[in-house]
Amino acid sequence: MAVALGDCRHQNLGESHRSGSRQMRSPREGNLRCSVRGELGDENFGNAETKSTKMSQTEVSKMKQKQQPVPLGTLIGRELRNEKLEKPTVKYGQAALAKKGEDYFLIKPDCQRIPGNPSTSFSVFAIFDGHNGISAAIFAKENLLNNVLSAIPQTLGREEWLQALPRALVAGFVKTDIEFQQRGETSGTTVTFVVIDGWTVTVASVGDSRCILDTQGGVVSLLTVDHRLEENVEERERVTASGGEVGRLNVFGGSEVGPLRCWPGGLCLSRSIGDTDVGEFIVPIPHVKQVKLSNAGGRLIIASDGIWDALSSDVAAQSCRGLPAELAAKLVVKEALRSRGLKDDTTCLVVDIIPYDHPILPPTPKKKQNLLSSLIFGKRYQNANGANRLSAVGVVEELFEEGSAMLAERLGKDFPLDSNSGLFRCAICQVDQPPSDGLSVNSGPFFSPSSKPWEGPFLCATCRRKKDAMEGKKPSRPTVTA
Numbered sequence: 453m454a455v456a457l458g459d460c461r462h463q464n465l466g467e468s469h470r471s472g473s474r475q476m477r478s479p480r481e482g483n484l485r486c487s488v489r490g491e492l493g494d495e496n497f498g499n500a501e502t503k504s505t506k507m508s509q510t511e512v513s514k515m516k517q518k519q520q521p522v523p524l525g526t527l528i529g530r531e532l533r534n535e536k537l538e539k540p541t542v543k544y545g546q547a548a549l550a551k552k553g554e555d556y557f558l559i560k561p562d563c564q565r566i567p568g569n570p571s572t573s574f575s576v577f578a579i580f581d582g583h584n585g586i587s588a589a590i591f592a593k594e595n596l597l598n599n600v601l602s603a604i605p606q607t608l609g610r611e612e613w614l615q616a617l618p619r620a621l622v623a624g625f626v627k628t629d630i631e632f633q634q635r636g637e638t639s640g641t642t643v644t645f646v647v648i649d650g651w652t653v654t655v656a657s658v659g660d661s662r663c664i665l666d667t668q669g670g671v672v673s674l675l676t677v678d679h680r681l682e683e684n685v686e687e688r689e690r691v692t693a694s695g696g697e698v699g700r701l702n703v704f705g706g707s708e709v710g711p712l713r714c715w716p717g718g719l720c721l722s723r724s725i726g727d728t729d730v731g732e733f734i735v736p737i738p739h740v741k742q743v744k745l746s747n748a749g750g751r752l753i754i755a756s757d758g759i760w761d762a763l764s765s766d767v768a769a770q771s772c773r774g775l776p777a778e779l780a781a782k783l784v785v786k787e788a789l790r791s792r793g794l795k796d797d798t799t800c801l802v803v804d805i806i807p808y809d810h811p812i813l814p815p816t817p818k819k820k821q822n823l824l825s826s827l828i829f830g831k832r833y834q835n836a837n838g839a840n841r842l843s844a845v846g847v848v849e850e851l852f853e854e855g856s857a858m859l860a861e862r863l864g865k866d867f868p869l870d871s872n873s874g875l876f877r878c879a880i881c882q883v884d885q886p887p888s889d890g891l892s893v894n895s896g897p898f899f900s901p902s903s904k905p906w907e908g909p910f911l912c913a914t915c916r917r918k919k920d921a922m923e924g925k926k927p928s929r930p931t932v933t934a
Protein backbone atom coordinates (compact mmCIF):
# COMPACT_ATOMS: atom_id res chain seq x y z
CA MET A 453 0.00 0.00 0.00
CA ALA A 454 2.80 2.35 0.81
CA VAL A 455 4.14 1.54 -2.64
CA ALA A 456 0.99 2.70 -4.31
CA LEU A 457 0.86 5.92 -2.39
CA GLY A 458 4.44 6.79 -1.71
CA ASP A 459 4.04 10.33 -2.96
CA CYS A 460 0.67 10.98 -1.53
CA ARG A 461 1.46 12.73 1.70
CA HIS A 462 -1.84 14.27 1.97
CA GLN A 463 -2.45 17.09 4.37
CA ASN A 464 -5.51 15.55 5.91
CA LEU A 465 -4.20 12.03 6.11
CA GLY A 466 -4.42 12.24 9.83
CA GLU A 467 -8.02 13.26 9.76
CA SER A 468 -10.87 10.88 9.59
CA HIS A 469 -12.00 9.68 6.18
CA ARG A 470 -15.11 11.64 6.80
CA SER A 471 -13.30 14.88 6.29
CA GLY A 472 -11.33 14.55 3.12
CA SER A 473 -11.35 13.00 -0.28
CA ARG A 474 -12.38 9.38 -0.50
CA GLN A 475 -9.56 8.39 -2.71
CA MET A 476 -6.11 9.47 -1.78
CA ARG A 477 -4.08 8.35 -4.71
CA SER A 478 -4.26 11.60 -6.61
CA PRO A 479 -1.71 14.24 -5.65
CA ARG A 480 -3.85 16.99 -7.13
CA GLU A 481 -6.34 16.42 -4.40
CA GLY A 482 -3.76 17.78 -2.03
CA ASN A 483 -4.86 21.29 -2.93
CA LEU A 484 -8.47 21.42 -1.99
CA ARG A 485 -10.30 24.40 -3.29
CA CYS A 486 -11.64 25.99 -0.20
CA SER A 487 -13.80 28.72 -1.65
CA VAL A 488 -17.46 28.60 -0.92
CA ARG A 489 -19.44 28.53 -4.10
CA GLY A 490 -22.40 30.75 -3.86
CA GLU A 491 -23.13 33.63 -6.10
CA LEU A 492 -22.55 31.77 -9.34
CA GLY A 493 -26.12 30.64 -9.69
CA ASP A 494 -24.84 27.22 -10.63
CA GLU A 495 -27.74 24.92 -11.35
CA ASN A 496 -26.22 22.17 -9.32
CA PHE A 497 -25.86 24.21 -6.24
CA GLY A 498 -29.15 26.02 -6.39
CA ASN A 499 -29.56 28.21 -3.38
CA ALA A 500 -26.26 27.24 -1.91
CA GLU A 501 -25.23 30.70 -0.79
CA THR A 502 -23.85 31.14 2.62
CA LYS A 503 -26.29 33.92 3.22
CA SER A 504 -29.22 31.68 2.46
CA THR A 505 -28.42 29.57 5.47
CA LYS A 506 -28.50 32.59 7.71
CA MET A 507 -31.78 32.82 9.48
CA SER A 508 -32.70 34.62 12.62
CA GLN A 509 -34.37 32.81 15.49
CA THR A 510 -37.28 35.19 15.04
CA GLU A 511 -37.85 34.00 11.49
CA VAL A 512 -37.70 30.39 12.61
CA SER A 513 -40.19 30.85 15.41
CA LYS A 514 -42.48 32.83 13.13
CA MET A 515 -42.54 29.92 10.71
CA LYS A 516 -43.31 27.52 13.53
CA GLN A 517 -46.16 29.69 14.79
CA LYS A 518 -47.81 29.73 11.41
CA GLN A 519 -48.84 26.10 11.60
CA GLN A 520 -52.30 25.59 12.96
CA PRO A 521 -53.46 22.15 14.01
CA VAL A 522 -56.10 20.74 11.69
CA PRO A 523 -59.51 20.64 13.41
CA LEU A 524 -60.65 17.17 14.41
CA GLY A 525 -63.87 17.52 12.43
CA THR A 526 -61.90 18.16 9.28
CA LEU A 527 -59.70 15.13 9.94
CA ILE A 528 -62.68 12.86 10.43
CA GLY A 529 -64.35 14.21 7.31
CA ARG A 530 -61.26 13.49 5.29
CA GLU A 531 -60.98 9.99 6.63
CA LEU A 532 -64.61 9.32 5.80
CA ARG A 533 -64.02 10.42 2.26
CA ASN A 534 -61.20 7.90 2.23
CA GLU A 535 -58.70 10.38 0.92
CA LYS A 536 -55.89 7.95 1.53
CA LEU A 537 -56.63 6.66 -1.91
CA GLU A 538 -55.55 9.99 -3.29
CA LYS A 539 -51.94 10.83 -3.85
CA PRO A 540 -50.15 12.97 -1.32
CA THR A 541 -48.56 16.28 -2.17
CA VAL A 542 -44.78 16.31 -2.51
CA LYS A 543 -42.94 19.48 -1.48
CA TYR A 544 -39.19 19.86 -1.46
CA GLY A 545 -36.29 22.15 -0.74
CA GLN A 546 -32.57 22.05 -1.41
CA ALA A 547 -29.48 23.68 0.04
CA ALA A 548 -25.77 23.14 -0.44
CA LEU A 549 -22.34 24.48 0.28
CA ALA A 550 -19.45 23.48 -1.95
CA LYS A 551 -15.87 22.93 -0.99
CA LYS A 552 -14.60 20.83 -3.89
CA GLY A 553 -17.62 21.25 -6.16
CA GLU A 554 -18.15 17.50 -6.61
CA ASP A 555 -21.70 17.20 -5.25
CA TYR A 556 -24.56 17.12 -7.74
CA PHE A 557 -28.25 16.57 -7.29
CA LEU A 558 -31.32 15.79 -9.34
CA ILE A 559 -34.86 17.02 -8.69
CA LYS A 560 -37.58 15.74 -11.03
CA PRO A 561 -41.01 16.17 -9.47
CA ASP A 562 -42.93 15.62 -12.70
CA CYS A 563 -42.04 12.20 -14.12
CA GLN A 564 -44.79 10.06 -15.66
CA ARG A 565 -44.96 6.28 -15.99
CA ILE A 566 -47.11 6.71 -19.07
CA PRO A 567 -45.96 9.85 -20.90
CA GLY A 568 -48.82 12.32 -21.27
CA ASN A 569 -50.87 10.78 -18.45
CA PRO A 570 -50.68 12.97 -15.32
CA SER A 571 -52.37 10.34 -13.16
CA THR A 572 -49.24 8.17 -13.55
CA SER A 573 -46.92 10.79 -12.10
CA PHE A 574 -44.05 10.12 -9.72
CA SER A 575 -41.09 12.11 -8.41
CA VAL A 576 -37.37 11.49 -8.37
CA PHE A 577 -34.79 13.04 -6.05
CA ALA A 578 -31.13 12.09 -6.05
CA ILE A 579 -27.71 13.09 -4.76
CA PHE A 580 -24.42 12.26 -6.48
CA ASP A 581 -21.29 12.89 -4.41
CA GLY A 582 -18.37 12.65 -6.82
CA HIS A 583 -14.74 11.86 -6.03
CA ASN A 584 -11.56 12.16 -8.03
CA GLY A 585 -13.36 14.47 -10.46
CA ILE A 586 -16.92 15.33 -11.41
CA SER A 587 -17.56 13.41 -14.61
CA ALA A 588 -19.06 10.28 -13.01
CA ALA A 589 -21.43 12.37 -10.90
CA ILE A 590 -22.58 14.34 -13.95
CA PHE A 591 -22.89 11.21 -16.09
CA ALA A 592 -25.01 9.46 -13.46
CA LYS A 593 -27.17 12.54 -13.00
CA GLU A 594 -27.85 12.65 -16.73
CA ASN A 595 -28.32 8.95 -17.50
CA LEU A 596 -29.33 6.94 -14.46
CA LEU A 597 -33.04 7.77 -14.45
CA ASN A 598 -33.47 6.81 -18.11
CA ASN A 599 -31.50 3.61 -17.58
CA VAL A 600 -33.74 2.63 -14.67
CA LEU A 601 -36.97 3.41 -16.50
CA SER A 602 -35.91 1.55 -19.63
CA ALA A 603 -35.58 -1.60 -17.50
CA ILE A 604 -39.30 -1.58 -16.64
CA PRO A 605 -41.75 -2.88 -19.26
CA GLN A 606 -44.04 -0.02 -20.31
CA THR A 607 -47.19 -2.10 -20.11
CA LEU A 608 -47.19 -2.47 -16.34
CA GLY A 609 -49.88 -1.02 -14.08
CA ARG A 610 -48.95 0.99 -11.00
CA GLU A 611 -48.63 -1.86 -8.50
CA GLU A 612 -46.65 -4.04 -10.89
CA TRP A 613 -44.48 -1.08 -11.79
CA LEU A 614 -43.63 -0.51 -8.14
CA GLN A 615 -42.85 -4.19 -7.72
CA ALA A 616 -40.55 -4.12 -10.74
CA LEU A 617 -38.77 -0.98 -9.59
CA PRO A 618 -36.19 -2.54 -7.20
CA ARG A 619 -34.92 -4.83 -9.94
CA ALA A 620 -34.93 -2.02 -12.50
CA LEU A 621 -32.86 0.12 -10.13
CA VAL A 622 -30.21 -2.61 -9.97
CA ALA A 623 -30.18 -2.90 -13.78
CA GLY A 624 -30.08 0.89 -14.22
CA PHE A 625 -27.19 1.37 -11.77
CA VAL A 626 -25.11 -1.39 -13.38
CA LYS A 627 -25.87 -0.18 -16.91
CA THR A 628 -24.89 3.38 -16.01
CA ASP A 629 -21.64 2.12 -14.49
CA ILE A 630 -20.77 0.04 -17.58
CA GLU A 631 -21.52 2.97 -19.91
CA PHE A 632 -19.46 5.40 -17.87
CA GLN A 633 -16.51 3.03 -17.61
CA GLN A 634 -16.55 2.55 -21.38
CA ARG A 635 -15.66 6.23 -21.66
CA GLY A 636 -12.36 5.51 -20.00
CA GLU A 637 -12.63 8.24 -17.35
CA THR A 638 -11.56 7.54 -13.83
CA SER A 639 -13.79 9.53 -11.48
CA GLY A 640 -16.46 7.94 -9.34
CA THR A 641 -19.60 8.92 -7.48
CA THR A 642 -21.94 7.87 -4.72
CA VAL A 643 -25.60 7.75 -5.67
CA THR A 644 -28.66 8.01 -3.47
CA PHE A 645 -31.69 7.81 -5.72
CA VAL A 646 -35.22 8.21 -4.41
CA VAL A 647 -38.45 7.45 -6.29
CA ILE A 648 -41.72 8.62 -4.73
CA ASP A 649 -44.99 7.31 -6.12
CA GLY A 650 -47.97 8.10 -3.94
CA TRP A 651 -47.16 6.94 -0.41
CA THR A 652 -44.52 4.49 -1.64
CA VAL A 653 -40.89 5.53 -1.33
CA THR A 654 -38.14 3.50 -3.02
CA VAL A 655 -34.49 4.32 -2.27
CA ALA A 656 -31.48 2.88 -4.08
CA SER A 657 -27.98 3.77 -2.97
CA VAL A 658 -24.29 3.09 -3.44
CA GLY A 659 -21.69 4.83 -1.30
CA ASP A 660 -22.34 6.90 1.79
CA SER A 661 -24.88 9.61 0.89
CA ARG A 662 -27.76 8.79 3.20
CA CYS A 663 -31.51 9.10 3.04
CA ILE A 664 -33.43 9.25 6.32
CA LEU A 665 -37.16 9.18 6.95
CA ASP A 666 -38.79 11.22 9.70
CA THR A 667 -42.34 10.11 10.33
CA GLN A 668 -45.03 11.91 12.20
CA GLY A 669 -44.56 9.84 15.30
CA GLY A 670 -41.11 11.40 15.59
CA VAL A 671 -39.44 8.13 14.59
CA VAL A 672 -36.35 8.61 12.44
CA SER A 673 -35.19 5.70 10.30
CA LEU A 674 -32.35 5.18 7.86
CA LEU A 675 -33.41 4.06 4.37
CA THR A 676 -29.86 3.54 3.08
CA VAL A 677 -26.80 1.54 4.13
CA ASP A 678 -23.33 3.10 4.32
CA HIS A 679 -20.99 1.36 1.90
CA ARG A 680 -17.87 2.39 3.80
CA LEU A 681 -15.22 -0.26 4.35
CA GLU A 682 -14.45 1.18 7.77
CA GLU A 683 -17.96 0.58 9.04
CA ASN A 684 -19.29 -2.30 6.99
CA VAL A 685 -17.89 -5.73 7.91
CA GLU A 686 -19.99 -7.53 5.31
CA GLU A 687 -18.59 -5.36 2.54
CA ARG A 688 -15.02 -5.87 3.76
CA GLU A 689 -15.55 -9.63 3.57
CA ARG A 690 -17.07 -9.37 0.10
CA VAL A 691 -14.20 -7.26 -1.23
CA THR A 692 -11.61 -9.62 0.23
CA ALA A 693 -13.40 -12.68 -1.16
CA SER A 694 -13.46 -11.03 -4.61
CA GLY A 695 -9.71 -10.58 -4.62
CA GLY A 696 -9.33 -7.09 -3.16
CA GLU A 697 -7.11 -6.10 -0.29
CA VAL A 698 -8.40 -4.00 2.60
CA GLY A 699 -6.08 -1.89 4.71
CA ARG A 700 -5.09 1.58 5.83
CA LEU A 701 -2.60 3.93 4.30
CA ASN A 702 0.86 3.04 5.47
CA VAL A 703 3.03 6.11 5.60
CA PHE A 704 5.18 8.18 7.95
CA GLY A 705 7.54 5.40 8.86
CA GLY A 706 5.09 2.56 8.85
CA SER A 707 2.25 3.99 10.91
CA GLU A 708 -1.22 3.37 9.59
CA VAL A 709 -3.44 6.36 9.06
CA GLY A 710 -6.94 7.16 7.84
CA PRO A 711 -9.88 4.91 7.22
CA LEU A 712 -9.85 1.40 5.78
CA ARG A 713 -9.44 1.46 2.02
CA CYS A 714 -9.42 -1.21 -0.65
CA TRP A 715 -6.62 -1.90 -3.05
CA PRO A 716 -5.89 -1.52 -5.84
CA GLY A 717 -7.26 1.99 -5.98
CA GLY A 718 -7.33 3.20 -2.39
CA LEU A 719 -11.05 3.93 -2.22
CA CYS A 720 -12.71 3.91 1.18
CA LEU A 721 -16.13 3.15 -0.32
CA SER A 722 -17.04 -0.39 -1.31
CA ARG A 723 -19.69 0.55 -3.87
CA SER A 724 -19.92 3.40 -6.35
CA ILE A 725 -20.63 4.26 -9.96
CA GLY A 726 -17.54 4.87 -12.08
CA ASP A 727 -14.06 4.36 -10.58
CA THR A 728 -12.74 2.66 -13.68
CA ASP A 729 -9.24 2.46 -12.22
CA VAL A 730 -10.00 0.69 -8.96
CA GLY A 731 -10.69 -3.00 -8.42
CA GLU A 732 -13.90 -4.31 -9.97
CA PHE A 733 -15.09 -5.50 -6.57
CA ILE A 734 -16.12 -1.85 -6.10
CA VAL A 735 -19.55 -2.57 -7.50
CA PRO A 736 -22.44 -0.34 -8.62
CA ILE A 737 -25.10 -2.71 -7.27
CA PRO A 738 -27.32 -0.61 -4.99
CA HIS A 739 -28.89 -1.33 -1.66
CA VAL A 740 -32.63 -0.94 -2.31
CA LYS A 741 -35.33 -0.28 0.24
CA GLN A 742 -39.01 0.29 -0.48
CA VAL A 743 -41.45 1.49 2.18
CA LYS A 744 -45.04 2.65 2.25
CA LEU A 745 -45.80 5.61 4.47
CA SER A 746 -48.95 5.86 6.50
CA ASN A 747 -51.40 8.57 5.54
CA ALA A 748 -49.77 10.81 8.11
CA GLY A 749 -46.99 11.36 5.58
CA GLY A 750 -43.33 11.87 6.34
CA ARG A 751 -40.19 13.80 5.59
CA LEU A 752 -37.14 12.53 3.71
CA ILE A 753 -33.73 14.10 4.25
CA ILE A 754 -31.31 13.09 1.50
CA ALA A 755 -27.78 14.40 1.92
CA SER A 756 -24.13 13.86 1.11
CA ASP A 757 -21.65 12.87 3.81
CA GLY A 758 -20.85 16.51 4.47
CA ILE A 759 -24.08 16.49 6.48
CA TRP A 760 -23.86 13.03 8.02
CA ASP A 761 -20.28 13.44 9.18
CA ALA A 762 -21.50 16.38 11.24
CA LEU A 763 -25.00 15.37 12.29
CA SER A 764 -26.69 12.18 13.41
CA SER A 765 -29.97 11.24 11.72
CA ASP A 766 -31.91 12.30 14.82
CA VAL A 767 -30.21 15.67 15.12
CA ALA A 768 -30.72 16.41 11.42
CA ALA A 769 -34.41 15.54 11.67
CA GLN A 770 -34.93 17.49 14.89
CA SER A 771 -33.14 20.57 13.62
CA CYS A 772 -35.80 21.25 11.00
CA ARG A 773 -39.04 19.67 12.25
CA GLY A 774 -42.15 21.71 11.70
CA LEU A 775 -40.60 23.92 9.05
CA PRO A 776 -41.37 23.94 5.34
CA ALA A 777 -39.02 21.85 3.20
CA GLU A 778 -37.10 24.70 1.62
CA LEU A 779 -36.31 26.29 4.94
CA ALA A 780 -35.63 22.87 6.47
CA ALA A 781 -32.90 22.06 3.92
CA LYS A 782 -31.15 25.34 4.66
CA LEU A 783 -31.35 24.76 8.41
CA VAL A 784 -29.84 21.28 8.14
CA VAL A 785 -26.90 22.63 6.12
CA LYS A 786 -26.51 25.49 8.57
CA GLU A 787 -26.55 23.10 11.52
CA ALA A 788 -23.89 20.88 9.92
CA LEU A 789 -21.73 23.89 9.19
CA ARG A 790 -22.11 25.19 12.73
CA SER A 791 -21.04 21.91 14.32
CA ARG A 792 -18.17 21.03 12.05
CA GLY A 793 -17.27 23.86 9.71
CA LEU A 794 -17.04 23.43 5.96
CA LYS A 795 -14.84 20.34 5.60
CA ASP A 796 -16.49 18.78 2.57
CA ASP A 797 -19.13 19.37 -0.07
CA THR A 798 -22.42 19.51 1.76
CA THR A 799 -25.71 18.99 -0.07
CA CYS A 800 -29.14 18.44 1.39
CA LEU A 801 -32.55 17.73 -0.14
CA VAL A 802 -35.62 17.75 2.07
CA VAL A 803 -38.73 16.15 0.63
CA ASP A 804 -42.08 16.28 2.40
CA ILE A 805 -44.74 13.75 1.48
CA ILE A 806 -47.76 15.57 2.75
CA PRO A 807 -51.29 14.27 3.27
CA TYR A 808 -54.17 16.02 1.56
CA ASP A 809 -53.66 19.71 1.08
CA HIS A 810 -51.59 20.44 4.17
CA PRO A 811 -49.28 23.34 3.42
CA ILE A 812 -46.51 21.74 5.47
CA LEU A 813 -45.95 18.73 7.66
CA PRO A 814 -47.30 19.39 11.13
CA PRO A 815 -44.70 19.35 13.91
CA THR A 816 -44.29 16.21 15.99
CA PRO A 817 -47.80 15.50 17.22
CA LYS A 818 -48.65 16.11 20.84
CA LYS A 819 -49.68 13.08 22.85
CA LYS A 820 -53.31 14.06 22.89
CA GLN A 821 -53.49 14.35 19.11
CA ASN A 822 -51.69 11.05 18.72
CA LEU A 823 -54.16 9.21 20.88
CA LEU A 824 -57.12 10.74 19.13
CA SER A 825 -55.76 9.94 15.70
CA SER A 826 -55.00 6.34 16.64
CA LEU A 827 -58.56 5.86 17.76
CA ILE A 828 -59.91 7.23 14.52
CA PHE A 829 -57.60 5.24 12.30
CA GLY A 830 -57.86 2.13 14.43
CA LYS A 831 -61.59 2.09 14.09
CA ARG A 832 -61.49 2.54 10.38
CA TYR A 833 -59.12 -0.35 9.83
CA GLN A 834 -61.10 -2.62 12.10
CA ASN A 835 -64.15 -1.85 10.03
CA ALA A 836 -62.33 -2.57 6.84
CA ASN A 837 -60.76 -6.01 6.95
CA GLY A 838 -60.01 -7.12 10.45
CA ALA A 839 -57.35 -5.26 12.35
CA ASN A 840 -54.56 -4.25 10.03
CA ARG A 841 -52.80 -1.78 12.27
CA LEU A 842 -49.68 -1.50 10.16
CA SER A 843 -50.98 1.67 8.61
CA ALA A 844 -51.72 3.37 11.90
CA VAL A 845 -50.38 6.85 12.40
CA GLY A 846 -46.64 7.16 12.02
CA VAL A 847 -46.09 3.50 11.20
CA VAL A 848 -44.21 2.70 8.04
CA GLU A 849 -44.83 -0.51 6.16
CA GLU A 850 -41.67 -2.10 4.79
CA LEU A 851 -42.29 -3.54 1.32
CA PHE A 852 -38.82 -4.54 0.14
CA GLU A 853 -35.19 -4.49 1.23
CA GLU A 854 -32.20 -6.12 -0.43
CA GLY A 855 -28.55 -5.20 -0.44
CA SER A 856 -26.76 -8.24 -1.89
CA ALA A 857 -23.92 -7.56 -4.31
CA MET A 858 -24.69 -10.78 -6.22
CA LEU A 859 -26.65 -10.11 -9.40
CA ALA A 860 -28.16 -13.59 -9.28
CA GLU A 861 -29.99 -12.54 -6.13
CA ARG A 862 -31.06 -9.17 -7.50
CA LEU A 863 -32.33 -9.60 -11.04
CA GLY A 864 -34.89 -12.36 -10.66
CA LYS A 865 -35.22 -15.22 -13.09
CA ASP A 866 -37.52 -13.85 -15.77
CA PHE A 867 -36.43 -14.85 -19.18
CA PRO A 868 -38.09 -12.66 -21.77
CA LEU A 869 -37.89 -14.13 -25.24
CA ASP A 870 -39.27 -12.13 -28.13
CA SER A 871 -41.11 -14.86 -30.01
CA ASN A 872 -41.12 -12.79 -33.22
CA SER A 873 -37.41 -12.15 -33.40
CA GLY A 874 -36.18 -15.14 -31.41
CA LEU A 875 -34.01 -12.72 -29.42
CA PHE A 876 -33.46 -12.45 -25.69
CA ARG A 877 -33.32 -9.13 -23.90
CA CYS A 878 -30.38 -8.50 -21.56
CA ALA A 879 -31.69 -7.91 -18.05
CA ILE A 880 -29.15 -5.14 -17.49
CA CYS A 881 -28.61 -3.15 -20.69
CA GLN A 882 -31.93 -4.13 -22.35
CA VAL A 883 -30.20 -4.95 -25.64
CA ASP A 884 -31.75 -7.77 -27.68
CA GLN A 885 -29.35 -10.57 -28.55
CA PRO A 886 -29.54 -14.08 -29.92
CA PRO A 887 -29.39 -16.66 -27.10
CA SER A 888 -25.99 -17.97 -28.11
CA ASP A 889 -24.36 -14.61 -27.35
CA GLY A 890 -25.43 -14.38 -23.77
CA LEU A 891 -25.77 -16.12 -20.47
CA SER A 892 -29.07 -17.63 -19.60
CA VAL A 893 -30.90 -19.17 -16.71
CA ASN A 894 -30.46 -22.52 -18.37
CA SER A 895 -26.78 -22.20 -19.02
CA GLY A 896 -24.57 -24.35 -16.90
CA PRO A 897 -20.81 -24.42 -16.57
CA PHE A 898 -20.46 -24.07 -20.34
CA PHE A 899 -21.37 -20.41 -20.14
CA SER A 900 -20.40 -19.73 -16.58
CA PRO A 901 -16.88 -20.60 -15.52
CA SER A 902 -17.87 -20.63 -11.87
CA SER A 903 -18.57 -23.79 -9.94
CA LYS A 904 -22.05 -22.52 -9.25
CA PRO A 905 -24.03 -22.02 -12.43
CA TRP A 906 -25.70 -18.68 -13.04
CA GLU A 907 -29.30 -18.72 -11.95
CA GLY A 908 -30.37 -15.27 -13.03
CA PRO A 909 -31.92 -14.02 -16.24
CA PHE A 910 -30.37 -13.54 -19.66
CA LEU A 911 -27.31 -11.29 -19.82
CA CYS A 912 -25.54 -10.14 -22.98
CA ALA A 913 -21.84 -10.88 -23.34
CA THR A 914 -20.78 -7.44 -22.06
CA CYS A 915 -22.97 -7.57 -18.98
CA ARG A 916 -21.94 -11.15 -18.29
CA ARG A 917 -18.29 -10.08 -18.30
CA LYS A 918 -19.17 -7.29 -15.90
CA LYS A 919 -20.96 -9.72 -13.58
CA ASP A 920 -18.02 -12.13 -13.48
CA ALA A 921 -15.57 -9.28 -12.90
CA MET A 922 -17.60 -7.89 -9.99
CA GLU A 923 -17.57 -11.33 -8.40
CA GLY A 924 -13.81 -11.54 -8.80
CA LYS A 925 -13.97 -14.35 -11.37
CA LYS A 926 -12.13 -12.55 -14.16
CA PRO A 927 -11.43 -8.96 -15.11
CA SER A 928 -13.63 -7.36 -17.76
CA ARG A 929 -10.89 -4.88 -18.53
CA PRO A 930 -7.18 -4.51 -17.83
CA THR A 931 -6.78 -3.78 -14.13
CA VAL A 932 -4.11 -1.57 -12.65
CA THR A 933 -2.27 -3.66 -10.13
CA ALA A 934 -0.58 -1.92 -7.27
Ligand SMILES: [Zn+2]
Nearest residue numbers: 878881912915
Ligand atom coordinates in the same frame (compact mmCIF):
# COMPACT_ATOMS: atom_id res chain seq x y z
ZN1 LIG B 1 -26.31 -6.34 -21.40
